Structures are given as structure tokens and as C-alpha cells.
Amino acid sequence: MLESLITSKTRIKLLLKFFLNINNQGYLRSLETEFNESTNGIRQELNRFENAGLLLAESEGNKKLYRANIRHPLFKDLNSIILKFVGVEELLERVIDRLGNVQQVYLEGRIAQGLDSDIIDLLIIGNDIDRNYLSSLVEKTEPLLKRKIRYLVFEEADAKVYVERHHKELVLIFNSPE
Template identity: 30%
Template sequence: MTLAILFSRTRAEIFRLLFEDPARESHLRDLAREAGLSPAALQRELTSLAGSGLILSRRDGNRHYFKANTAHPWYADLHGLVSKTTGIVPALKNVLVPLDGIEFAFIFGSIAAGHASTSSDVDLLILGSIGLRKLTPALRGLSQTFSRELNPYCMTTEEWRRKRRENDAFAARVTREPKFWLKGDADVFDSMGF
């Protein structure tokens, strides 16, 4: 089951981003970038959720920040639901961020698109000098913990650029699909023509 079964994609993304980590407070534009949604669509939903008390909002100059309201009676239930449906994302970040040789890493496929089940495999694109020999042992524990098959696709940034130049079908599909970023910056990735 995914959050998208119960909520609109916008609301599901808000819950995923804000209820996974109770200490997280995020600016509207950061949330929009991570969710892959327009700030205007996100703003409408955030305003509605803030009105219900599920999230808290505050202004700091021009910036508008949001966070989960941990005192709300539904917080524990929503946090549990998010953890069960999206817990692999923060776990992957914890494993991948410290590893050397990774410039960019993201989840693509059904999980990023919002229509995965708890048994869906996890498609990862890893760009950098790291190889499967070093990456596989780091991911093995997560695969067992979350009972999900992890499918890492590793290549150098030059290999990826070549695939993009040659209009490789896999590269074209991954480029246009939604992504959950694990390591690296989406804006840098986009600006470099990846």
C-alpha cells in the first residue's frame, strides 16, 4: 500500500516529507523541489493541512516554513503510515550519503512515481565511480530489513552522459520520471544536462 492510495499525490508527498522525520521543518520551495510539485499546488494543500492542525506553519521574513504537528492526535498514526510505506528512502540515504564515489543517487520507478506497494522493488540510479562490488554489501542489509529487492544501476557520470546523448531508451525514461533524491543535488543534475 502507498500513501497515494489514501491521499492525493500532493497530500501524500507532504505527509511523506513532513511526517517521516518529526524534527524536520522545511521551506515551501524545498518541499516543492523534493516532491516534484509546483509551489502553488503545494501551498494550497499546506494551507488546508495547517488549517486542520495536522501541520504547523511559520513565517520568517519572506519564507514560509512547515512541519508536522507532533501534538496532533493523528500524528502517531500518520507517522506510522508514512514509515511503513516510505521508510526505505531515509534508510537508503543513511547508507549512501557516507559512501565515497557517489556523485548522484536517486530512486526512480514505481516508488518515486507513487504507485508502489510494500513489496515493490526499489530501482536506484547511482552515478559516480563506485561499483557494484562496493555498493552491494552496503545495500544487502536494507534489502533484508525492508523485505524489498534493491535494483541498483551503477555507472559513471560520463557513461550516463553518453547514454543521454545517444537517446538511450532507459536513460530517457529515467530522466523524465519522478525521482526521490538520495545523494547529490537535483538542480545541479539538471543543469549539467544529465
């Protein structure tokens, strides 16, 4: 879907990198290695995003460190589009309502790092989660998303240590209003 709207593969990779996980940052050279693309193409797209105010750049010596501008008026919209692109939003709509007492859902793994992946890794925190129902929902949802879904389920009391230990690799995608 996103590929038909945005024809630049580099632009899509940058959107995934910076607008899925707000903690992601990158230097031009590290992005070159990560994306396996030329620095010229990446530099052009970074400049476009920076000129549009979508990315912020900080100079560190002779390098520029890029990160998403979370105060940009379009940040939330872009984040939502990226979540839809990777299939997380549809998954949440299907799963959360009927699962039990879900407190939080985190995205982890390659997608949380802003890299496209055939696998969606989720951390689900809550009490009285119906694991059999979750398993059947995942089984039904995977073909629709054309991605494998892996998940960890923690009771609320047990999740704190895991979240503290892995907080830099986690992206909160659902937080119960209760």
C-alpha cells in the same frame, strides 16, 4: 509506521503520489483508476489537502489537475517523512558514505511515480563506485526495509544521456555538495 499515524489508506496514497515526486500530477478520475478506490473518498482527501494548502489545483476545462504545493512550509517535512516511509533515507545513510565518489542518486520506478512498491529502484551516478560493497550493503539492507532494492550504476560521463532520456521518471534524492 505511517499507517499507524495516518489511518486513511487513501490519504497515504495521495501523500506518496504528490510528496515523493514533485513532478507528479493527477486528475480525480486518473487517481481513481490508479488507486482502485472510489472517487468520493479520493475527492474528500484532495479537498482536505487543497484547503490546507498542501495541494494546488488548476482547472483544465471541466477537470481539476492536482499537484503538490512545493512552497508550503510543510512540504520538505512531508517529503522527508515519505522518504523515510519508503526506506530511502535509511538506505542512503547506509550506502553513500562508504561507496566511493557518489555524485547523484535518483529514485525511479513505481516509488518515484508516487506509488507504494515492494521494490526500490535506484540510479547511482559516480566514479570509482565499489560495486561489490554496494551489493553486500543492498543484501543487508533489504531485510531491514522489507523491500527489494534494484540499482543501476553509471559513471558520471555515461549518465547524462540516461538522465536526459528518463528525467521525467527520476526523483533526485541525493546530490553531492562537491
